[in-house]
Each structure stands twice: as C-alpha cells, then as structure tokens.
Amino acid sequence: xxxxxxxxxxxxxxxxxxxxxxxxxxxxxxxxxxxxxxxxxxxxxxxxxxxxxxxxxxxxxxxxxxxxxxxxxxxxxxxxxxxxxxxxxxxxxxxxxxxxxxxxxxxxxxxxxxxxxxxxxxxxxxxxxxxxxxxxxxxxxxxxxxxxxxxxxxxxxxxxxxxxxxxxxxxxxxxxxxxxxxxxxxxxxxxxxxxxxxxxxxxxxxxxxxxxxxxxxxxxxxxxxxxxxxxxxxxxxxxxxxxxxxxxxxxxxxxxxxxxxxxxxxxxxxxxxxxxxxxxxxxxxxxxxxxxxxxxxxxxxxxxxxxxxxxxxxxxxxxxxxxxxxxxxxxxxxxxxxxxxxxxxxxxxxxxxxxxxxxxxxxxxxxxxxxxxxxxxxxxxxxxxxxxxxxxxxxxxxxxxxxxxxxxxxxxx
Amino acid sequence: xxxxxxxxxxxxxxxxxxxxxxxxxxxxxxxxxxxxxxxxxxxxxxxxxxxxxxxxxxxxxxxxxxxxxxxxxxxxxxxxxxxxxxxxxxxxxxxxxxxxxxxxxxxxxxxxxxxxxxxxxxxxxxxxxxxxxxxxxxxxxxxxxxxxxxxxxxxxxxxxxxxxxxxxxxxxxxxxxxxxxxxxxxxxxxxxxxxxxxxxxxxxxxxxxxxxxxxxxxxxxxxxxxxxxxxxxxxxxxxxxxxxxxxxxxxxxxxxxxxxxxxxxxxxxxxxxxxxxxxxxxxxxxxxxxxxxxxxxxxxxxxxxxxxxxxxxxxxxxxxxxxxxxxxxxxxxxxxx
Numbered sequence: 080x081x082x083x084x085x086x087x088x089x090x091x092x093x094x095x096x097x098x099x100x101x102x103x104x105x106x107x108x109x110x111x112x113x114x115x116x117x118x119x120x121x122x123x124x125x126x127x128x129x130x131x132x133x134x135x136x137x138x139x140x141x142x143x144x145x146x147x148x149x150x151x152x153x154x155x156x157x158x159x160x161x162x163x164x165x166x167x168x169x170x171x172x173x174x175x176x177x178x179x180x181x182x183x184x185x186x187x188x189x190x191x192x193x194x195x196x197x198x199x200x201x202x203x204x205x206x207x208x209x210x211x212x213x214x215x216x217x218x219x220x221x222x223x224x225x226x227x228x229x230x231x232x233x234x235x236x237x238x239x240x241x242x243x244x245x246x247x248x249x250x251x252x253x254x255x256x257x258x259x260x261x262x263x264x265x266x267x268x269x270x271x272x273x274x275x276x277x278x279x280x281x282x283x284x285x286x287x288x289x290x291x292x293x294x295x296x297x298x299x300x301x302x303x304x305x306x307x308x309x310x311x312x313x314x315x316x317x318x319x320x321x322x323x324x325x326x327x328x329x330x331x332x333x334x335x336x337x338x339x340x341x342x343x344x345x346x347x348x349x350x351x352x353x354x355x356x357x358x359x360x361x362x363x364x365x366x367x368x369x370x371x372x373x374x375x376x377x378x379x380x381x382x383x384x385x386x387x388x389x390x391x392x393x394x395x396x397x398x399x400x401x402x403x404x405x406x407x408x409x410x411x412x413x414x415x416x417x418x419x420x421x422x423x424x425x426x427x428x429x430x431x432x433x434x435x436x437x438x439x440x441x442x443x444x445x446x447x448x449x450x451x452x453x454x455x456x457x458x459x460x461x462x463x464x465x466x467x468x469x470x471x472x473x474x475x476x477x478x479x480x481x482x483x484x485x486x487x488x489x490x491x492x
Numbered sequence: 493x494x495x496x497x498x499x500x501x502x503x504x505x506x507x508x509x510x511x512x513x514x515x516x517x518x519x520x521x522x523x524x525x526x527x528x529x530x531x532x533x534x535x536x537x538x539x540x541x542x543x544x545x546x547x548x549x550x551x552x553x554x555x556x557x558x559x560x561x562x563x564x565x566x567x568x569x570x571x572x573x574x575x576x577x578x579x580x581x582x583x584x585x586x587x588x589x590x591x592x593x594x595x596x597x598x599x600x601x602x603x604x605x606x607x608x609x610x611x612x613x614x615x616x617x618x619x620x621x622x623x624x625x626x627x628x629x630x631x632x633x634x635x636x637x638x639x640x641x642x643x644x645x646x647x648x649x650x651x652x653x654x655x656x657x658x659x660x661x662x663x664x665x666x667x668x669x670x671x672x673x674x675x676x677x678x679x680x681x682x683x684x685x686x687x688x689x690x691x692x693x694x695x696x697x698x699x700x701x702x703x704x705x706x707x708x709x710x711x712x713x714x715x716x717x718x719x720x721x722x723x724x725x726x727x728x729x730x731x732x733x734x735x736x737x738x739x740x741x742x743x744x745x746x747x748x749x750x751x752x753x754x755x756x757x758x759x760x761x762x763x764x765x766x767x768x769x770x771x772x773x774x775x776x777x778x779x780x781x782x783x784x785x786x787x788x789x790x791x792x793x794x795x796x797x798x799x800x801x802x803x804x805x806x807x808x809x810x811x812x813x814x815x816x817x818x819x820x821x822x823x824x825x826x827x828x829x
Contacts, residue, residue, distance in 0.1 A: 118593045119586070145597065147589040152626035156582035159575065159623070163550065163586030166573055168594055185576055288599070296571050296587070298546045298605055303566035305574035307558050 098276045104267035107235040107274050108200050108260065109134035111242030113144040114282040118169035118289075121149045121157040125179035126212050127264040128202025132174070154179045158186035158197075165195045166304065167296045170246065170289040173197060176264060177204035180218040190257045191226025191320055193305060194294065196249035197257040198242065203367070203418075204264040205457040213458010214264040216366065216419040220395070220430050226320040228258040228327065229396040231366035235272045238262055240344060241393075243282060247334045250289050254330055256323055263418075265458060266368040277342050285341045327397040350399035353406070355381060356388030361473045362407065364390040364435060365416035369461050373416075376466035387470050398434055404442025407435070411477035412448045414469055416488070418455045426484040429453050448476040454488025465489050498632045499719065500592060503604035505544075505712035511705055519545060523567035524560040529737025531727035531744060532556055532612070532640040534701040539608065539638055540570060542708035543715060547606035550575045550583035552620065554612035555647040556640060580611035580637050581623030584720070588633035606715050607635040614645040617654040617680050628690035628720045636714045636721045639682065642729035650732040654680040658806070659799055660791050662732070667794040678806065684819050686722045687758050695721040697757035701728075702744030703767055710757055717759065726753045734790025743788060751779040751807050754818035763816065773817055782807055 102110070109131050112120065122132035138144035147164075151157035154175050161171035175183060180201060190197055201219040205211035219229055228249065232238045241260055249258045262268050293300060308316060328350070335349040346352075354370075355377055356362055363373055370391045380387050390406060407413055417429020424433050432451030439449065452469055455461040465488050476482040508514045519540035526533040532555055540549070547570045551557050557574060560567060575583035588607045594600035611620055616639040624637055644662050645651040651664040652675050661667055665674035687696040695714045699707040707725065714721035728743040730736070735743065747753035748768050755769040771777035782804045786792040795803075815822040 116597075118597070119589050121586075145593075147593045149585065149589060149630070151582070152622050155576075155578065156585075156623045156626060159579040159582035160586035160589070163573070163575065163583040164590035165586075167548070167587045167590035168600065169590035186579075189576065296548050296573050297600075298548065298571060301569065301571055303561055303568050303572045306561040306563040306566055307574075308563040312563050 097278055097281075100274055100276055101271050102235055102274050103130065103269050103271050104232070104235045104238045104262045105131040105200075105202070105269070106134045107239035108242050108262070109138060110276055111239045112172045113138050114277065114279060115170065115243060115246050115286055117144070117146050117172045119147045119149070119161055119164040119171045121151050121160045121173050123151045123154050123157040123175070123179065125154070125176050126202070127204060127268045128174045128176040128200055128262075130268060131200055131202070154183035155186055158183040158190070161197055162186055162190055162193065162195050165197055166193065166291070166294075168289070168291050170250075171197050172199075174200035174202065176202040177218050178207045181206065181221065184221070187222050187227070188225055192316065194255040195257055196255050196289070198245045198249060199257065199259045201259050201261045202264045202268045203261050211457040212264065214266055214367070214418060215456050215458075216261065216417075216430070219259050219261045220419055222259070223396055223430070226256050226323070227396060228256060228394070229261065230258070230394050231261045231392065233267065233368050233370045233391065235267070235274045238267065239274055239276065240338065240342070240346070243277075243286060244334050244338055246286055246289075247337070248331055251330050251334070252292065253326055254323055255294075256320065261367065263368040275344070281341055285338065324397055328399055331394065331397070348402070350392070350394045350402055351406070352391045352393065354389040354391065356390065358386055359388030359410060360386040361412045361414065361470065361477050362388045362390050362410050363414045363416060363466070363470060363473065364392060364407075364431070365418070366392045366395065366431065367418060369416055369418065369455060372461050372463050373466050376463045376470070379463065380467060380470060385470065385474070387474070392431065395431075398438065400438035401442045403435065404438045407439060407447070408443035408445045410447055412450065412473045414450045414452055414473035416452045416454060416461070416469065420453055420456065426451065428485045432485070448482065450476055450482055451485045452488050453485065459489065461488060500632070500634060502634055502716050502718040505716045507709040507712055508705060514705070514708065515541065517541070519543070519547070519569040520567050521569060523565040525562065526555065526559045527731050527737070529730040529740040530555075531701045531740050532642050532646075532729065533560070534704075535638070535640050535699075535707065535725045535727060536560070536567075536610070538701065538704050538708050539610070539711050540568070542711035543570070543606045543608060545570060546604065547608060548572070548587060550580065550587060550607070550609040552580045552583070552609065552611045552615045553577040553647075554615055554645075555642070556610060556612065558647050575609065577615045578619035578623060580609040580616055580620050581625070581627035584609035584635040584637055585627045585630060585633060588635045592633065604634070608638060608715075609635065610638045610640060612646065613639060613641040613643060613655040614653040617682050624686070624722070625689065628686055628693050628722065631692045631719045633720060634715075634718055636711065636723065638711070638723045638725065640725050640727050642727045642732055643679075644729070644732045646729055646732045652677070655682065658803060659795060661794055662791070672794055672796070673799065681821065683722065683724045688820070692719065693721065694719050694760050695757065697723050698753070698755055699723055699725045700744045700748060700753060700755060701725065702741050702748070703755065706755070706766060713757070713759065732791070734793070735788060739788060743785065746780065746785040746788070749777070749780045750782050750785045751811050751818065752782060752785060756819065763819070765818070769818065772811065779807070779811065
C-alpha cells in the first residue's frame with residue numbers, strides 16, 4: 080500500500096493529560112462515548128459499525144466506562160430501547176449499518192418528532208441486495224427528511240471530536256433532535272490513525288450533563304408524551320422540528336467555536352472543509368473518506384498546473400445551503416462525487432449533487448455546471464486515477480463543453 | 493460488585509385485602525374516548541390504580557393509544573409515553589435501564605419506580621413478540637409488560653391477530669359464500685410461552701377485568717417481585733366481539749367459566765390456578781359449554797354446530813389431555829395396551 084506524504088503541521092500537545100493513540104474510527108467513537116459518560120448503550124451485530132460496540136463492551140467490562148450495555152434482539156428494538164432511555168433522562172449511544180439501520184427505520188422515524196437527542200454512529204454500508212459489506216451512503220441518507228442531523232467524518236480524529244460535538248449540539252435545548260455520525264464502512268471504521276484523545280477534565284468542561292428539563296419522563300413530572308393527533312395539530316408539531324432546522328447552523332457554529340477554545344483543535348468552518356480551493360478553477364465535492372484519494376489526486380494535478388480544489392461536506396443535515404452556494408459560485412464548474420444513488424432523481428444524479436444544485440439555484444449568483452458523479456459504491460475504491468479522470472471531465476465542462484449531468488466512475492464493461 | 497446477575501432490590505406493594513381496602517385515587521381517569529363497555533380501558537384503570545403514582549407507563553399503539561390519549565386530552569395521572577406497536581418490550585427495557593443507571597450514578601433519587609409497558613394482542617403477540625421475549629431475558633431490570641387482549645387489532649377496525657379465536661369473524665376473516673371459516677389459527681398461548689421460554693422470569697400471570705381485585709393484586713405482585721414480568725388480560729370488546737356493552741362483565745366471567753380463559757399465576761416457578769379456574773381444575777366446578785359464551789357474541793354468529801363442536805373439542809382437549817391442564821399443551825405418550 081503506498082504511503083501518503085501529507086504535510087503535517089508541527090502541533091504541540093496543549094494539555095499534558097491528553098493522550099495519543101493509534102486507533103480506528105470505531106474505537107475513536109467508543110472512546111468519545113466513554114469520555115461523554117454515556118448512560119445507556121444498545122448493541123446489535125452488523126458489519127462494519129459493530130466494532131464500536133465491541134470496544135464499548137471491553138470498556139464496560141474493564142470498568143473504564145459505566146453504562147447500561149444492552150444487546151438487543153434486532154435493530155428496531157435496539158433503537159427503541161435508547162429512545163426511551165433518553166426520554167427518561169439517560170445520555171444514550173447507538174449505531175448500525177446498511178439494512179440494520181433500515182430495520183430500525185420505524186424507531187429512527189419517530190425519534191426526531193419525540194425530540195430525542197440520541198447520538199448514533201452509522202458505519203456506512205451498502206444496502207442489501209446484494210448483501211455487500213462495503214461503503215455506500217444511502218443508509219444514513221435515508222433519514223434525511225425526517226429531522227435527524229447528519230454529518231460525515233473522514234478521520235478517526237474527526238470522529239472522536241465530532242462525537243463530543245454531537246452531544247453538545249443534540250442536547251442543546253434549542254435542538255433536542257437525534258444526530259447520526261457517518262463513518263465510511265471499513266475505510267474509516269476499521270482503519271487506524273493517530274488520534275489525540277482529550278482528557279476527561281477537558282471533556283467535562285465542554286459537555287454539561289444531559290438535562291431533559293420538563294420533558295423528562297419521571298414520576299415527579301406527570302406528562303403524557305406523544306398523544307395521538309390528527310389534522311388538528313400535526314402541522315404545528317412538524318413546524319416545531321422545522322424551527323430547530325432554522326437555528327441548527329447557528330448552534331453548530333457556537334459549539335465548534337467552543338470546541339476550539341476548549342481543546343485547541345481548529346475545524347474552521349464546521350459545515351465544509353476546503354482544500355486548495357483558493358485559486359481553483361474547478362472543484363470536486365464529496366463526503367467522507369474519498370477525501371484521501373481526492374487530496375492526493377489534487378496535489379498531483381496541481382503539480383501539473385491544473386487549478387483544482389476539493390470541498391468536503393461535513394454536515395449534510397442541516398445543509399448549509401447559502402454558505403455552500405456562496406463558496407461554489409466562484410468556480411467555473413463543480414464535480415460532485417456521490418457515494419450513493421438516488422434512482423429516478425432529477426438528472427438521475429446522486430443525493431448530494433441534487434442538493435448542491437438545489438442550493439445553487441437559489442443561493443448562487445452564477446450558474447456553473449454541476450456534474451454529478453456516482454462512484455465508490457459497495458466499497459469499491461475511488462482511486463487517484465479515477466479522481467483525475469473525474470477532474471478532467473469537470474475541466475471540460477468548465478470550458479463550456481456539454482457533459483452528461485450524471486456520470487459513473489469506474490464502471491466496468 | 494456482583495459478578496452474577498445484578499438485581500436491584502424491589503419494593504413490597506401490599507396486596508389489597510378486599511374491595512373496600514382499594515384506594516380511591518385514580519391514576520387513569522376521564523380524558524379517554526374508549527367505547528362503552530370497553531374492558532381494555534378497564535384494565536388500564538385497574539393497572540394504574542394498582543401501580544400507584546411512582547409509575548411510568550409506556551403505551552404502545554392500539555386502542556389504548558388512539559382511543560385513549562388524543563391531544564389535547566389524556567386520562568393518565570402518571571407519566572405516560574407513546575411507543576411503537578412492536579415496542580412494548582424495548583420501551584420498558586429502555587426506561588428501566590435509564591432509571592437504574594441514573595440512580596447508580598447519583599443523578600436521580602434512588603427509589604423504586606414502576607415501569608409498565610402495555611400492549612394489545614396485536615402489538616404483543618404478533619409484532620412485538622420478539623422484543624418482549626428479549627426483554628424477559630434481562631433479570632437485571634424490574635418491569636411489567638401487560639398485554640390487554642381484545643382478540644383482534646381493534647383500533648384498525650377489528651382484524652385477526654395471533655390471539656384471535658378460531659373461526660372468528662373480523663374484517664380480515666370475513667365469512668363468505670365459499671369460505672365460512674377464514675381464520676384457522678388457534679389462539680396463541682402467550683403466558684405459558686413467556687413462562688416456558690424464559691426460565692428466569694419470576695412472574696407470569698393471566699387476569700380478567702371481571703375479577704378486578706385479583707387483577708390489581710397480580711399487578712402489584714408483578715411490580716414487587718423483581719425482574720421482568722408479564723401479565724396477560726382478556727378484555728371483552730363490545731365493538732369487536734359484537735355484543736351489547738352491558739354484557740362485558742358477564743362475558744369475562746363466561747370466558748373463565750367455560751375454561752376458555754384460565755386464570756393462573758406463576759410466581760418464582762410455582763404454578764397456582766385461582767378463581768373459578770382452580771375449581772375447574774380440581775373438579776369442583778363443571779365447565780360451562782362454550783356455546784353459552786360463543787353465541788352471545790355476534791363475531792361467532794356464522795358458526796354452525798360443527799364449528800361449535802370443534803371449538804368445544806379443543807377446550808376439552810385443553811382440560812382433559814394437556815400435561816398441565818389449561819396451560820401446557822404437551823401430551824404424555826399413552827402406553828399401548
């Protein structure tokens with residue numbers, strides 16, 4: 080396997096109590112749960128997310144983490160258990176992959192409306208059929224309309240940090256909606272990297288205790304939660320979740336700013352990360368671990384004099400439409416790489432391309448071509464040559480040449 | 493810290509020593525919209541009264557949700573939360589786990605809190621059976637799952653479930669020109685299923701709203717004994733069973749007196765029949781013919797004598813041939829002459 084030469088900033092470890100460890104994305108999230116003093120965790124086996132639950136099992140057994148660790152008999156129950164635990168005041172963690180996530184779908188659906196700040200890790204995995212294990216984003220994306228917050232991370236460090244940020248964001252009283260952290264199956268869940276693990280003291284400063292306030296289900300608080308409603312009240316109930324989305328971006332910005340203050344790690348713009356975009360003519364856009372081959376390809380192309388950059392979307396929900404549009408409007412063409420499919424969509428593009436186009440239609444002063452690319456499905460690697468070919472197509476579109484609006488990367492035959 | 497089962501000490505809810513000793517406080521009161529003569533609502537009332545105020549109730553979808561708790565009204569004088577049709581098992585487990593850990597970590601006052609999840613027969617015997625079964629295996633959590641059985645998916649306008657009687661007329665089992673009997677399934681034996689399949693469960697019982705004092709006391713026993721517990725209640729339903737609401741109570745009694753609905757509890761592995769069922773088992777009471785029960789209900793109006801005889805034969809088999817009459821359907825091998 081080729082080693083990547085990535086320019087590394089010389090960082091001084093700010094707090095002596097911080098540790099450094101070589102861990103996988105899944106283990107990073109398990110450690111975050113331990114630091115966050117999670118109360119109830121439910122587990123159910125499905126690859127590739129479930130290593131996070133194996134790590135948590137060991138932490139509990141070793142006395143490093145104090146929580147109720149329950150192995151459910153299916154994902155529907157798995158998510159229902161933590162949903163109700165959260166309603167009764169417990170900080171919870173859950174997770175799944177692929178069709179396991181789909182098996183939980185009824186539970187996932189009701190959680191936002193019930194205002195349950197559950198944190199879930201999705202180890203992105205292709206949906207059956209066929210029963211592929213490799214990464215695809217459709218599992219997590221399936222809840223995008225329901226009120227879940229969705230974020231994609233591309234490194235074990237970002238996974239750990241985002242898990243801590245997630246509890247702060249979700250449990251903010253202005254939010255109280257569930258949040259799923261997506262980690263590309265295998266490529267992030269199972270690959271190891273050096274991670275700075277914050278100290279318990281730092282985390283305690285950053286993360287207050289989960290406080291459900293007067294929504295708490297407890298004998299001292301006689302409430303009825305989620306009585307039946309119809310055309311008389313459903314609209315207003317939905318509007319409450321809508322109100323959350325109106326301020327979600329502000330809350331996220333606040334929390335990232337506080338994270339930076341507390342832990343000293345800068346993420347800058349929380350919603351997306353720009354790589355070599357300053358003088359770029361065209362950009363590629365995507366989510367998750369495609370950032371690795373993409374950045375390598377971009378450095379290679381830059382050496383060849385090609386002015387290309389990369390925008391890595393972190394937050395899919397809320398979708399920072401105006402910011403994304405403002406960022407993208409200056410480029411001559413954009414290539415969105417979707418590690419997902421959206422059969423029958425406008426222009427047959429993937430989910431991210433469709434949303435980017437939608438954001439640009441209203442938020443951009445210009446109309447650069449947005450070419451949608453579908454690739455890397457079922458865990459197929461998006462290689463550096465794949466990225467170069469993709470960029471070539473986008474450059475061609477930038478020249479004003481007609482390019483199909485959806486193209487498949489690396490399709491065989 | 494114990495390396496074995498990590499049980500929390502429970503409480504001791506004393507049994508009500510008679511109807512006059514039952515407290516007057518209602519924890520399930522007006523604010524619901526159930527039908528006249530609804531015995532399912534009745535067991536909600538009795539269950540809440542028996543449990544008292546230090547209780548939270550998880551209510552899965554069904555008549556006791558939709559006909560019961562509609563915004564802006566609620567009948568619940570204890571905290572109540574909706575849960576999904578198949579989630580009575582998982583919701584109870586989640587709530588019990590949350591209270592346990594928060595008490596252990598010192599975030600919540602350490603005290604017994606009754607966690608009760610109710611389900612209808614549709615949500616419990618069908619969709620939610622897996623979740624209930626899983627929850628029954630967790631000895632560390634104190635909770636009660638109460639299944640109110642009106643022998644149908646009642647709220648969706650009466651359709652057969654796993655506990656519907658053989659041959660019953662429902663909107664998914666309509667007698668017609670070619671098929672008189674659309675439902676060939678015999679009623680699922682839920683309480684014994686839970687009991688036999690989950691050897692560490694300390695309390696499984698059947699109750700009837702026609703015997704309200706025992707029903708309340710069995711709930712109190714289940715909430716005191718520790719670990720996950722299960723109670724199955726038969727609830728005559730005037731709309732679904734098609735009878736005049738004034739007959740609800742009588743039909744509940746008839747179900748027991750015909751031997752169709754046995755009353756028993758299994759406490760720490762020991763089986764005890766009670767009420768008329770005990771008298772049926774020890775021969776002091778002759779079971780009434782099932783005809784007396786079936787033909788009082790419009791849902792069996794299409795039955796011909798053959799159907800009633802078949803039904804009777806199955807009840808007779810239950811009492812005459814079963815290893816544990818009325819409860820365990822195994823039959824001993826008969827030695828050849």
